[in-house]
Amino acid sequence: MSVRYIGSKARVSGLIADLAGPPPSDAGVFVDGFSGTGVVASAVADLGWPVRINDHLTSSAITSAARLIARSDVPFASLGGYEAALTKLAEVQPVLGFITREYSPVSAQHTEVERRYFTEANASRIDAMRAQITTWREDGTVSATEERLLIADLLAAANRVANIAGTYGCFLRNWSSTGVRELELHPRDLRSRPVEMDVHVGDVTQIPVRPEDVVYFDPPYTKRQYAAYYHILETIALGDEPEVGGVTGLRPWRHLASDFCYRKRALTALTSLVHDCTAGRVLLSYSSEGHVGQDELEAALAPLGELTVHSLGEIGRYRPNDAAVRNADSVHEYVFELRRSARGVAVQSSLPLAVQGVA
Numbered sequence: 439m440s441v442r443y444i445g446s447k448a449r450v451s452g453l454i455a456d457l458a459g460p461p462p463s464d465a466g467v468f469v470d471g472f473s474g475t476g477v478v479a480s481a482v483a484d485l486g487w488p489v490r491i492n493d494h495l496t497s498s499a500i501t502s503a504a505r506l507i508a509r510s511d512v513p514f515a516s517l518g519g520y521e522a523a524l525t526k527l528a529e530v531q532p533v534l535g536f537i538t539r540e541y542s543p544v545s546a547q548h549t550e551v552e553r554r555y556f557t558e559a560n561a562s563r564i565d566a567m568r569a570q571i572t573t574w575r576e577d578g579t580v581s582a583t584e585e586r587l588l589i590a591d592l593l594a595a596a597n598r599v600a601n602i603a604g605t606y607g608c609f610l611r612n613w614s615s616t617g618v619r620e621l622e623l624h625p626r627d628l629r630s631r632p633v634e635m636d637v638h639v640g641d642v643t644q645i646p647v648r649p650e651d652v653v654y655f656d657p658p659y660t661k662r663q664y665a666a667y668y669h670i671l672e673t674i675a676l677g678d679e680p681e682v683g684g685v686t687g688l689r690p691w692r693h694l695a696s697d698f699c700y701r702k703r704a705l706t707a708l709t710s711l712v713h714d715c716t717a718g719r720v721l722l723s724y725s726s727e728g729h730v731g732q733d734e735l736e737a738a739l740a741p742l743g744e745l746t747v748h749s750l751g752e753i754g755r756y757r758p759n760d761a762a763v764r765n766a767d768s769v770h771e772y773v774f775e776l777r778r779s780a781r782g783v784a785v786q787s788s789l790p791l792a793v794q795g796v797a
């Protein structure tokens with residue numbers, strides 16, 4: 439099985455782009471506050487919107503940004519073009535680095551578990567390529583955008599050979615046919631026209647937003663914390679060597695624990711998020727599988743402005759394993775659209791009682 443990004447809107451990104459509508463004639467931008475894989479920002483950019491993307495995971499922000507890159511943004515002049523750069527990257531000699539030490543069978547030499555996320559051959563190529571990208575950036579061979587694209591391509595390549603059942607929350611005890619494949623870098627289809635974009639890595643509450651912007655929020659809706667479920671992608675993206683531990687070699691992630699993932703905090707977190715956002719239009723995705731029920735969310739958001747609930751229909755449920763596939767029913771996706779006055783000021787200036795009362 440290949441990697442699944444929990445909550446990805448790949449199947450409904452077109453519908454969400456339709457809700458955004460045509461790009462505005464004013465200076466408004468489409469802000470994707472929880473960009474994840476970037477499929478929504480990409481669909482909206484296809485309509486001609488300038489976009490601002492944000493995620494608190496660097497790996498997600500990089501993956502999202504890569505979908506927006508045009509060929510003219512990444513000439514790779516010093517390496518003979520994009521495809522040539524990937525070929526050179528694929529040729530680097532394997533290195534026994536952090537990913538190999540912690541996430542391949544080599545881990546058994548210093549831990550009690552043999553972490554079988556990657557074969558030693560693939561892990562040592564990931565280490566070598568990640569180090570090469572840093573060297574190229576440091577010596578000026580590649581630009582910041584070219585670096586981002588190469589890291590995104592390396593993350594995609596790692597995803598194609600990870601020995602996991604959908605997320606990096608655990609590795610498989612036995613090697614899957616995917617896990618023993620040889621790591622390969624694939625060039626992606628770059629855009630023919632540049633997209634006006636800016637990329638942020640940080641908490642959603644820190645993104646700059648103006649009244650003329652349309653803000654899209656797709657927060658986590660279950661207990662699964664992305665920082666833990668995708669920890670190895672984050673380490674590859676950052677190229678750092680954190681203290682890791684436990685069976686799965688988890689990097690420190692609790693500083694990124696999201697309130698949306700806790701049943702008791704989710705309603706307050708969602709309502710505050712929308713309340714505090716100063717955009718004239720806010721689109722909030724939520725799922726019938728989420729901690730907060732549709733009626734409850736609707737009641738909390740209605741006092742904040744003019745609310746419309748759009749049903750996007752059924753989409754497949756995240757299924758971590760074969761048993762879950764057999765038992766799966768589908769889930770319903772909604773977008774709550776809130777419109778506020780042109781000044782971006784909430785119709786009601788204080789939080790509704792439902793929000794104040796929840797711990």
Ligand SMILES: C[S@@+](CC[C@H](N)C(=O)[O-])C[C@H]1O[C@@H](n2cnc3c(N)ncnc32)[C@H](O)[C@@H]1O
Pocket residue numbers: 443444445446447448471472473474475476477478492493494495498640641642643656657658659664665696
């Ligand atoms: C449901 S996913 C978004 C999926 C995305 N729309 C897609 O289609 O791929 C939620 C994302 O929010 C990010 N996230 C969680 N808490 C966050 C926070 N407080 N601030 C910013 N990003 C956060 C996670 O890393 C994850 O990528």
